[in-house]
Amino acid sequence: MERIIRTRKEVKIMTENDFPKDLFYDKGNSWVKVDGNVASIGLNAKAAKKVKEFVFIKLPEKGKKIKKGENYVSLEAVKWSGHLPSPVSGEIIDVNESLFDEPSKINNDPYDSWIMKVEMESSSEIKSLMKAKEASENL
DSSP states (O other): OOOOOOOOOOOOOOOGGGSOTTOEEOTTSEEEEEETTEEEEEEOHHHHHHSSOEEEEEOOOTTOEEOTTSEEEEEEETTEEEEEEOSSOEEEEEEOTHHHHOTTHHHHOTTTOOOEEEEESOGGGGGGSBOHHHHHHHO
16 A cells, blocks of 8 residues: 655745844855955855755865956755855955865855955945845845
């Protein structure tokens, strides 16, 4: 005899509290933390949780200039791969090398797992990013 088992998919609505208030967000699923003229950039929690576990990351190159909208990182999971566009322009001054050996850190703790730090060409690009409340409503 066959049994049919139905499960309910859990639906989680992201709220403003799921997006740290001291960060900025873009529609490309990145978060940005600004410290003077330096932007630390990573993948937001909503996007990190959609993928069960990242298994590979191609990190950006330290010292390279990057323009807003250019891909800065490639990520792969078992059934997904993709690239993220940079939310700001500038020079990549640091890269989180520890993610190369353990890319799943991004899934487990996305806001402590920054991917790159950029010395911004213009801090005015931050004005086009979203605050936590807007991100919770639009991402």
